[in-house]
Amino acid sequence: MKLIFVFVVAIILFAVGECLDEDKCWTCQPAECMNKNDEPDWVEFGNNLYALLEEQVFQEEGEKRCVELGGHLASIHSKEENDFVHKLRGNNSVWIGQNKIANPGVDGTYTWTDGSPVDDFTVPWNQRQPKEKYTNCVFMANNVDSNGEWNDYFCDQNLPIAYSPSPPFAICKKPK
Structure with missing residues (x-):
């Protein structure tokens, strides 16, 4: 028995x-x-390769995994690149590589985890975003009506229930 x-x-x-x-x-x-x-499936766009890392991670963990794979969380430098990442994410919320961790708790400047410059590209922030001085990490939400807008949130907390998965997946980017 x-x-x-x-x-x-x-x-x-x-x-x-x-x-x-x-x-x-x-x-x-x-x-x-x-x-x-x-190894995730890498997709080519421009001079880079991108992969949807289908693991639920907080932003720091996502960056570590992307570095292990030879890249970083995706830095986005144009509307076309943002549209590409938006399509690649599917129906998932994903971390991208922008944060202001260098100045936590301060209304600081966002930087890219790969060290690339923050361009003049008009950031597609969602309505009422960026929000607070303590929400230092940036993700692309899975809203049905989303066009690739960005949201800021706490780097090490689950997202609000309206977003899935929580914690989000990550988008990695590396040179060809």
């Missing part, structure tokens, strides 16, 4: 996507486990 119970529990855990071996760098997703060392 005990063996049947263990078998039933194992089937239930598998069906809901629970991973039994998280210590070996596995990330749990519904009905499957995905090795974090798998």
Whole structure:
């Protein structure tokens, strides 16, 4: 009877996507486990490659994963590039590489995590954004009516329930 119970529990855990071996760098997703060392699919745009990192991360973790893959969170320097990233994100909220962590808690200047300059490109902030001096990290939301607008939020907190996933995925960018 005990063996049947263990078998039933194992089937239930598998069906809901629970991973039994998280210590070996596995990330749990519904009905499957995905090795974090798998290389994402890179898509070319201009002189760069981009990838949707389908792991729920806070911005700092997303940047670390992108660096491990040879890039950084995406820096966006034109409307065309913003439109491309907007399409690549699918129906997901995603971190991009802009933040003002160098000056936390101050109405500071946004910078890119890859060190590239912040251009004269008109930033497509969502209505009432950027919002507060403590919301230092930038994400592109999954709003149905979104055209790639940016939002600022706390770097290490789950997004409000209206956005998914929470925490968001990340968009990585690296040179060709």
